[in-house]
Amino acid sequence: LEQERLPVVPRLLRPLHPADQADLIERLDGDDREVLIGAMGAAFDPEVLVYLDDTVREEILAHLDEAQIARFLSVLDSDDAVDLIGELDEDEQARILQAVPAKDRVILEQGLTFPESSAGRLMQREMVVVPAHWTVGQTIDFLRTVRDLPDDFYAIYVVDPAHRPVGELVLSHLLRSKRPVRVSDIMRKDFRRVPAAMDQEEVALLFRQYGLVAAPVVADDERLLGVITVDDVVDVIDEEAEEDLMRLGGVSEIDLYGTLWDTTRSRFPWLMVNLGTAIAASLVIGLFEATIQKVVALAVLMPIVASMGGNAGTQTLTVAVRALAMRDIDTRNAMRFIAKETLAGSLNGLAFAVVMAGASVLWFGDTRIAWIIAVAMVLNLLVAGLVGTLIPLGLQRVKVDPAVASGVFLTTVTDVVGFFVFLGLATLVLL
Amino acid sequence: LEQERLPVVPRLLRPLHPADQADLIERLDGDDREVLIGAMGAAFDPEVLVYLDDTVREEILAHLDEAQIARFLSVLDSDDAVDLIGELDEDEQARILQAVPAKDRVILEQGLTFPESSAGRLMQREMVVVPAHWTVGQTIDFLRTVRDLPDDFYAIYVVDPAHRPVGELVLSHLLRSKRPVRVSDIMRKDFRRVPAAMDQEEVALLFRQYGLVAAPVVADDERLLGVITVDDVVDVIDEEAEEDLMRLGGVSEIDLYGTLWDTTRSRFPWLMVNLGTAIAASLVIGLFEATIQKVVALAVLMPIVASMGGNAGTQTLTVAVRALAMRDIDTRNAMRFIAKETLAGSLNGLAFAVVMAGASVLWFGDTRIAWIIAVAMVLNLLVAGLVGTLIPLGLQRVKVDPAVASGVFLTTVTDVVGFFVFLGLATLVLL
Numbered sequence: 001l002e003q004e005r006l007p008v009v010p011r012l013l014r015p016l017h018p019a020d021q022a023d024l025i026e027r028l029d030g031d032d033r034e035v036l037i038g039a040m041g042a043a044f045d046p047e048v049l050v051y052l053d054d055t056v057r058e059e060i061l062a063h064l065d066e067a068q069i070a071r072f073l074s075v076l077d078s079d080d081a082v083d084l085i086g087e088l089d090e091d092e093q094a095r096i097l098q099a100v101p102a103k104d105r106v107i108l109e110q111g112l113t114f115p116e117s118s119a120g121r122l123m124q125r126e127m128v129v130v131p132a133h134w135t136v137g138q139t140i141d142f143l144r145t146v147r148d149l150p151d152d153f154y155a156i157y158v159v160d161p162a163h164r165p166v167g168e169l170v171l172s173h174l175l176r177s178k179r180p181v182r183v184s185d186i187m188r189k190d191f192r193r194v195p196a197a198m199d200q201e202e203v204a205l206l207f208r209q210y211g212l213v214a215a216p217v218v219a220d221d222e223r224l225l226g227v228i229t230v231d232d233v234v235d236v237i238d239e240e241a242e243e244d245l246m247r248l249g250g251v252s253e254i255d256l257y258g259t260l261w262d263t264t265r266s267r268f269p270w271l272m273v274n275l276g277t278a279i280a281a282s283l284v285i286g287l288f289e290a291t292i293q294k295v296v297a298l299a300v301l302m303p304i305v306a307s308m309g310g311n312a313g314t315q316t317l318t319v320a321v322r323a324l325a326m327r328d329i330d331t332r333n334a335m336r337f338i339a340k341e342t343l344a345g346s347l348n349g350l351a352f353a354v355v356m357a358g359a360s361v362l363w364f365g366d367t368r369i370a371w372i373i374a375v376a377m378v379l380n381l382l383v384a385g386l387v388g389t390l391i392p393l394g395l396q397r398v399k400v401d402p403a404v405a406s407g408v409f410l411t412t413v414t415d416v417v418g419f420f421v422f423l424g425l426a427t428l429v430l431l
Numbered sequence: 432l433e434q435e436r437l438p439v440v441p442r443l444l445r446p447l448h449p450a451d452q453a454d455l456i457e458r459l460d461g462d463d464r465e466v467l468i469g470a471m472g473a474a475f476d477p478e479v480l481v482y483l484d485d486t487v488r489e490e491i492l493a494h495l496d497e498a499q500i501a502r503f504l505s506v507l508d509s510d511d512a513v514d515l516i517g518e519l520d521e522d523e524q525a526r527i528l529q530a531v532p533a534k535d536r537v538i539l540e541q542g543l544t545f546p547e548s549s550a551g552r553l554m555q556r557e558m559v560v561v562p563a564h565w566t567v568g569q570t571i572d573f574l575r576t577v578r579d580l581p582d583d584f585y586a587i588y589v590v591d592p593a594h595r596p597v598g599e600l601v602l603s604h605l606l607r608s609k610r611p612v613r614v615s616d617i618m619r620k621d622f623r624r625v626p627a628a629m630d631q632e633e634v635a636l637l638f639r640q641y642g643l644v645a646a647p648v649v650a651d652d653e654r655l656l657g658v659i660t661v662d663d664v665v666d667v668i669d670e671e672a673e674e675d676l677m678r679l680g681g682v683s684e685i686d687l688y689g690t691l692w693d694t695t696r697s698r699f700p701w702l703m704v705n706l707g708t709a710i711a712a713s714l715v716i717g718l719f720e721a722t723i724q725k726v727v728a729l730a731v732l733m734p735i736v737a738s739m740g741g742n743a744g745t746q747t748l749t750v751a752v753r754a755l756a757m758r759d760i761d762t763r764n765a766m767r768f769i770a771k772e773t774l775a776g777s778l779n780g781l782a783f784a785v786v787m788a789g790a791s792v793l794w795f796g797d798t799r800i801a802w803i804i805a806v807a808m809v810l811n812l813l814v815a816g817l818v819g820t821l822i823p824l825g826l827q828r829v830k831v832d833p834a835v836a837s838g839v840f841l842t843t844v845t846d847v848v849g850f851f852v853f854l855g856l857a858t859l860v861l862l
Contacts, residue, residue, distance in 0.1 A: 144608070152644075213644065237668055242672075249748065250745060268779055292730050299733075300713050307709040319682055328457070336460070337687065341694075
């Protein structure tokens with residue numbers, strides 16, 4: 001790809017959409033990325049940065065000088081610019097802000113005052129605002145003459161003299177109304193305001209719940225600050241879904257583009273936690289060494305009960321985590337959900353008790369072992385259903401993300417209960 | 432909530448957004464739902480059906496008669512209507528379509544000809560189309576006079592005489608241009624067309640990749656059929672994310688609103704598969720019964736190696752499944768990804784080998800067991816990294832969704848390898 005033919009690179013890349021250029025850059029390895037961006041030179045489109053994976057973007061920013069980054073920031077939409085500079089450390093932020101023109105600097109600095117992943121960070125400042133007493137004709141003339149407006153916008157906000165939004169003007173309604181009509185007569189009054197401090201996850205739920213395309217962001221005193229558009233929300237929805245998936249899978253990030261060393265290190269803590277729970281389960285087994293010594297068949301069968309409990313519990317947990325993320329469980333239906341999952345676990349426990357009892361008789365020809373595994377199976381799947389709901393609901397109540405820690409707790413419980421009931425019963429019955 | 436005060440229900444519910452009414456209905460249990468909908472009577476807003484969970488919606492549709500459903504279908508947007516009727520079985524569809532006015536019926540019947548979860552099903556037919564020779568003024572006059580236009584729209588499509596889209600007119604550009612300007616001068620020509628047969632997952636990727644708000648859907652002959660808007664795509668993104676999460680968790684649906692019996696049954700098949708893999712692992716243990724009989728400490732330690740392998744593999748798998756869903760892995764970087772994950776697994780294997788060797792010496796005071804568990808740990812985590820990438824990539828290649836089956840295959844491999852290497856080494860070294 002990269003030889004002495006570097007001068008043609010800009011000509012090849014320019015016609016591509018920035019998102020496609022970003023994909024291309026991501027696929028290259030580190031050195032090639034530098035070469036490519038060097039070859040692009042002034043033809044490099046700052047928009048490309050918006051579409052890059054975080055890891056890759058950081059790497060590229062590290063190679064750019066402050067003047068270049070400052071120039072990029074002025075070109076980008078305010079939300080994208082804040083996003084970009086928000087990822088740098090504070091020293092770098094300060095130095096780059098020095099190089100940014102004063103007007104843009106104020107907007108960036110204001111943007112950075114909002115907490116990360118809040119609506120204030122997500123919004124863009126560029127928007128179109130009109131007073132309520134204007135007519136459709138005045139609004140259209142204003143749009144036709146004023147130069148400094150955003151490229152694309154989906155709604156116009158109608159504000160009162162204190163700059164508080166009082167209505168939302170959908171562009172299609174504006175276009176379909178005659179010039180003398182007042183905007184206050186065609187604006188929507190039941191639009192949703194987003195407080196600047198609202199968490200982005202809540203914002204995404206709001207957009208999703210009401211099928212919104214844009215929503216105004218307001219300050220504590222109800223003044224209009226900016227607008228959040230659905231394309232930013234799509235990114236949030238992706239991020240949040242990815243986060244749940246990752247947390248359930250025990251990874252801290254989808255580090256496809258990270259280095260070997262970063263990947264190894266990021267996986268370690270979770271495995272360490274898992275080692276703790278595995279050792280806890282082993283300690284339970286250790287209690288029954290004498291029993292296992294006498295009936296080795298128990299060692300052969302014991303992982304089955306534990307594994308079935310872990311899987312049944314994971315099923316319940318998955319449903320619970322998703323339902324909690326979608327705000328589909330509240331105090332009113334929580335009890336019903338817990339009862340249903342516990343019963344469903346018990347019923348499947350009964351079914352597999354029969355299956356495993358039959359298999360054990362065939363395998364070891366011992367009806368006592370068959371009874372033991374049957375009882376252990378029912379109990380462990382009952383516990384799996386109960387704990388698979390209680391753990392995420394409990395974590396949610398103490399404000400811990402249920403996705404992040406549920407899995408470990410769950411398998412610890414199902415392993416410990418599975419081994420303890422199975423080997424405990426065996427000790428009582430067989431010895 | 433529901434007593435003899437039913438007559439006030441419509442008055443209480445009407446001011447709520449349909450999405451909120453749907454939430455309220457979902458939270459009730461079956462009988463109360465019927466009572467509530469009965470109480471709403473003619474005041475029931477068909478839009479509510481659009482926001483309901485599938486399970487609940489089916490239940491409600493079962494209680495409505497065909498004339499009522501037919502009336503609802505005429506009121507809804509074409510995409511929502513097709514979605515609704517598409518869920519019924521063919522007999523019902525035919526009977527209801529009889530009751531729908533001829534004009535709507537044709538649109539519904541056409542919609543149903545597109546495969547489920549294709550762009551054709553997702554699009555709405557209501558859209559605004561203008562010829563390329565029109566001016567901005569003509570377009571605005573057209574919008575102001577024609578009655579039968581969609582409520583909200585985000586883009587207008589410019590078509591040639593064969594009704595093929597040649598440009599996309601963003602409303603904000605239309606508003607900002609003077610009346611004599613030709614639409615062909617301000618339309619975007621590099622917009623993305625969506626073929627009607629495209630899978631909804633691909634559509635979602637397209638919207639996400641380019642931050643689209645609307646896209647035209649075209650037939651095989653390039654004729655414009657309809658338009659997909661971003662709010663429909665948000666639902667698809669949610670659905671697809673939910674699907675990946677569920678499949679990795681081994682559940683067939685987020686059956687929060689399903690009955691106990693349906694939930695129990697839907698969980699059974701996956702647990703059956705898991706029982707098969709647990710038995711496979713047990714058979715491996717069974718091979719080494721004699722070894723365990725002599726050194727019971729092995730029975731205590733063996734789940735640790737298997738569990739660490741399972742968890743390390745799940746981490747890799749999670750990254751791989753997500754990256755494949757986002758189309759971030761292709762043949763060019765697959766080898767690099769496999770190598771990195773295998774090495775990361777091995778490095779963490781080395782770290783935990785040291786930890787567990789130390790723990791074993793402290794616990795059992797036996798350096799030979801410490802060596803055995805150390806070697807087994809490294810090997811199993813190496814295999815976990817390798818198999819955690821190869822399984823999803825392999826499934827993707829044979830066109831099976833990597834999310835659905837990867838987990839079982841993976842834990843089967845890590846359990847079997849974990850037990851086999853650990854107990855096998857022990858048999859060689861200790862006996």
